Amino acid sequence: MKKLFLGNEAVARGLYEAGCRVVSSYPGTPSTEVTEFAATYDEIFSEWAPNEKVAMEVAFGASVAGARSFCAMKHVGLNVAADPLFTASYTGVNAGMVILVADDPGMHSSQNEQDSRHYAMGSKTMMLEPSDSAECLEYTKKAFELSEKFDTPVIIRLTTRVAHSRSVAPVEERVDNGLKAYEKNAQKYVMVPANAKKKHVVVEQRILDQIAYCENGADGLNTVEYNSKKIGVITSGICYQYAKEALGENASYLKLGCVYPLPVDMIKNFAAECETVYVIEELDDYIETHCRKYGVNVIGKDAFTLQGEYSQSLIAKVILGKDAEFMKADVNIVPRPPVLCAGCPHRGLFYALKQLNVTVSGDIGCYTLGFSQPLGMIDTVLCMGASVSALHGRNAADPENAKKSVAVIGDSTFIHSGVTGLINIAYNATDSVVIILDNSITGMTGHQQNPTTGKNIKGEPANAVSLEALAKAVGIQNVIVVDPYNLAETKEGIKQALEADGPAVVISRRPCALLKTVKHNPPLKVNADKCKSCKMCMKIGCPAISMKDGKAQIDFTQCLGCNVCSQLCKFGAIE
Amino acid sequence: MNKSIMIVGVGGQGTLLASRILGAALLDCGYDVKVSEVHGMSQRGGSVVTYVRWGEKVASPIIEKGEADIILAFEQLEAARWLEYLKPDGKIIVNTQQMDPMPVVMGAAEYPEGVIDAIRAAGADVETLDALPMAVEAGTAKAVNVVLIGAMAKNMADVDKEVWLKALRESVPAKFLDLNLKAFEMGYNN
Numbered sequence: 001m002k003k004l005f006l007g008n009e010a011v012a013r014g015l016y017e018a019g020c021r022v023v024s025s026y027p028g029t030p031s032t033e034v035t036e037f038a039a040t041y042d043e044i045f046s047e048w049a050p051n052e053k054v055a056m057e058v059a060f061g062a063s064v065a066g067a068r069s070f071c072a073m074k075h076v077g078l079n080v081a082a083d084p085l086f087t088a089s090y091t092g093v094n095a096g097m098v099i100l101v102a103d104d105p106g107m108h109s110s111q112n113e114q115d116s117r118h119y120a121m122g123s124k125t126m127m128l129e130p131s132d133s134a135e136c137l138e139y140t141k142k143a144f145e146l147s148e149k150f151d152t153p154v155i156i157r158l159t160t161r162v163a164h165s166r167s168v169a170p171v172e173e174r175v176d177n178g179l180k181a182y183e184k185n186a187q188k189y190v191m192v193p194a195n196a197k198k199k200h201v202v203v204e205q206r207i208l209d210q211i212a213y214c215e216n217g218a219d220g221l222n223t224v225e226y227n228s229k230k231i232g233v234i235t236s237g238i239c240y241q242y243a244k245e246a247l248g249e250n251a252s253y254l255k256l257g258c259v260y261p262l263p264v265d266m267i268k269n270f271a272a273e274c275e276t277v278y279v280i281e282e283l284d285d286y287i288e289t290h291c292r293k294y295g296v297n298v299i300g301k302d303a304f305t306l307q308g309e310y311s312q313s314l315i316a317k318v319i320l321g322k323d324a325e326f327m328k329a330d331v332n333i334v335p336r337p338p339v340l341c342a343g344c345p346h347r348g349l350f351y352a353l354k355q356l357n358v359t360v361s362g363d364i365g366c367y368t369l370g371f372s373q374p375l376g377m378i379d380t381v382l383c384m385g386a387s388v389s390a391l392h393g394r395n396a397a398d399p400e401n402a403k404k405s406v407a408v409i410g411d412s413t414f415i416h417s418g419v420t421g422l423i424n425i426a427y428n429a430t431d432s433v434v435i436i437l438d439n440s441i442t443g444m445t446g447h448q449q450n451p452t453t454g455k456n457i458k459g460e461p462a463n464a465v466s467l468e469a470l471a472k473a474v475g476i477q478n479v480i481v482v483d484p485y486n487l488a489e490t491k492e493g494i495k496q497a498l499e500a501d502g503p504a505v506v507i508s509r510r511p512c513a514l515l516k517t518v519k520h521n522p523p524l525k526v527n528a529d530k531c532k533s534c535k536m537c538m539k540i541g542c543p544a545i546s547m548k549d550g551k552a553q554i555d556f557t558q559c560l561g562c563n564v565c566s567q568l569c570k571f572g573a574i575e
Numbered sequence: 576m577n578k579s580i581m582i583v584g585v586g587g588q589g590t591l592l593a594s595r596i597l598g599a600a601l602l603d604c605g606y607d608v609k610v611s612e613v614h615g616m617s618q619r620g621g622s623v624v625t626y627v628r629w630g631e632k633v634a635s636p637i638i639e640k641g642e643a644d645i646i647l648a649f650e651q652l653e654a655a656r657w658l659e660y661l662k663p664d665g666k667i668i669v670n671t672q673q674m675d676p677m678p679v680v681m682g683a684a685e686y687p688e689g690v691i692d693a694i695r696a697a698g699a700d701v702e703t704l705d706a707l708p709m710a711v712e713a714g715t716a717k718a719v720n721v722v723l724i725g726a727m728a729k730n731m732a733d734v735d736k737e738v739w740l741k742a743l744r745e746s747v748p749a750k751f752l753d754l755n756l757k758a759f760e761m762g763y764n765n
Contacts, residue, residue, distance in 0.1 A: 004599065161637065164611065164612045164614055165611040166610040241636065242634075244634040312639060325663055326659045328659055329655040329658045329694045337676070341587070366619065538682065543677065547682070
């Protein structure tokens with residue numbers, strides 16, 4: 001039966017069909033669903049790891065043990081896992097090992113727009129890039145074969161539009177060749193200088209072998225399609241689809257399914273056949289630079305942008321000079337930025353922080369939205385875990401700061417890389433106050449379990465890290481737990497932590513309001529007779545509250561009865 | 576010739592389910608189909624858009640300005656926001672429900688008056704319906720998306736009603752099927 005596969009779902013199907021046995025990942029948009037779908041196959045041991053570095057090392061260990069293995073992450077996750085990546089490239093694999101990295105051009109849900117292709121080049125690791133769901137499935141299977149053929153991990157690079165688009169993909173049966181025998185081999189697996197020097201020679205030869213393979217089309221991964229030769233397009237991934245849509249048969253295409261290493265002669269020969277050659281690639285001038293290195297004259301970032309997503313109309317405009325016709329409504333289109341959901345437990349916490357007028361070192365998660373107005377209570381956001389370590393840095397530079405500043409970090413992010421920063425606070429002794437926003441789930445990426453939730457990826461009971469015990473074990477004696485639905489208690493708890501000597505951890509504990517297991521109160525209503533139109537209830541920025549005809553009004557379709565707004569109403573008008 | 580539908584709304588309104596049902600129905604009719612979705616940060620009460628494209632062979636999964644044959648808007652302001660994406664001879668179906676964006680909640684901006692009139696004045700073929708009370712009548716406010724799927728189905732001559740019902744049956748949990756079928760009919764017969 002034909003079925004529309006999400007790109008990420010097709011990768012998971014590819015894992016299944018390729019006989020993959022171990023999958024370990026940390027969630028991150030737009031890569032998350034690969035591992036969620038993989039976990040639906042009983043034949044695959046799947047897990048959420050505490051972070052991407054752990055996940056990649058698990059995949060490495062499984063490969064050495066003889067199982068085809070896999071890990072997935074978003075682009076910034078590969079920064080975390082870069083350490084094992086660069087050396088796994090030297091050791092190579094036993095059974096096939098595949099790494100998926102999902103870039104986010106346009107930053108739909110990311111803090112930067114980095115281009116992961118540089119990691120393939122930097123770590124000298126083969127990288128494939130599919131352009132639709134059928135290729136997601138096919139390239140995943142291919143990646144395992146290539147991993148074993150060339151004795152290397154293989155990276156699959158997706159971008160958001162491939163990961164989160166649905167298209168048809170044909171399926172086949174699973175082929176599982178069982179565990180490959182492990183043979184002790186220190187020269188291969190123990191990367192001390194003497195062994196690594198020899199392995200580097202192997203890696204460089206491997207790249208030459210891979211280039212030769214790519215020159216010959218890489219078994220159909222690199223393809224040439226000649227139509228009109230007036231325009232030649234060298235491209236890969238989703239940009240191939242955009243170019244086809246915009247230019248159709250008015251252009252010829254060199255589609256690169258393998259983006260590292262890149263062929264040389266194949267590109268030269270294609271360029272020689274075409275009058276004007278464009279390189280169409282989102283983000284950096286990666287393919288373009290390669291072309292120029294070998295003297296191939298192409299038009300790339302001189303005409304196209306380094307920023308954001310491309311589209312068929314962008315390509316039509318740049319190459320054909322075509323402008324789209326469209327209509328426009330003559331009204332003030334008010335922006336609609338993302339907000340904390342109605343009933344979100346983070347709202348009460350941020351309101352308490354606002355009342356305390358503190359500086360807030362922020363982190364990555366739904367609660368990053370606490371930066372936006374009317375709460376406006378986050379001062380910095382850098383990367384996973386940085387809230388804790390950066391707060392320590394601020395307090396080291398300015399000890400007075402410690403009494404009027406806090407870090408906020410979610411439960412999953414804390415386990416990912418906040419705990420190391422907390423150990424640093426305890427060890428190097430600043431009076432820092434770290435607030436762990438424990439909503440019992442990894443929220444932003446769509447509700448994944450983590451080591452604090454007491455459940456594994458399949459929802460089965462699992463060990464739960466006690467945040468209180470962990471904080472105490474690393475040397476934080478002052479641990480305070482508050483319920484962020486209770487504004488007075490939350491404010492008082494944080495105040496105590498700030499005033500006490502020594503570092504403190506405040507755990508703001510309340511499950512995500514969107515969790516299916518969470519029971520809600522009936523929606524609240526505003527008693528219009530009691531409402532004095534003071535707008536106090538609007539100060540928390542709840543999307544369910546609005547002013548209609550001069551009185552506050554609560555949208556019954558959104559309100560979850562959290563009662564945070566009613567604690568602000570001095571007139572008891574919210575019932 | 577390929578065709579395109581954009582489904583636009585506010586994160587949490589159920590636009591993803593609508594695009595999945597549409598995708599399944601079109602695939603069942605034998606078309607090549609591509610659907611592009613928004614996940615993650617953009618879903619948290621922000622403006623969201625999903626693209627559905629179909630035809631003999633579809634390359635790009637996204638829709639650009641002036642390219643959509645139909646826009647299905649779950650909310651008025653979102654209809655105005657995405658109107659630029661409608662083909663000059665396209666049709667826009669608008670749920671007249673209003674949801675205040677944060678600048679309006681904060682009092683920094685006013686929700687614009689006369690949105691539907693402005694869309695009509697821009698030259699668009701507009702159909703409106705008030706889907707929220709219909710969904711409530713069908714059994715739950717959450718079924719707004721299914722009422723709107725019904726309204727979209729009525730405007731798509733190339734897909735039989737039976738195909739829609741089959742796609743709906745395969746996409747919603749069995750215990751909510753009757754409620755959703757009722758919601759669909761209300762949108763379809765609107």
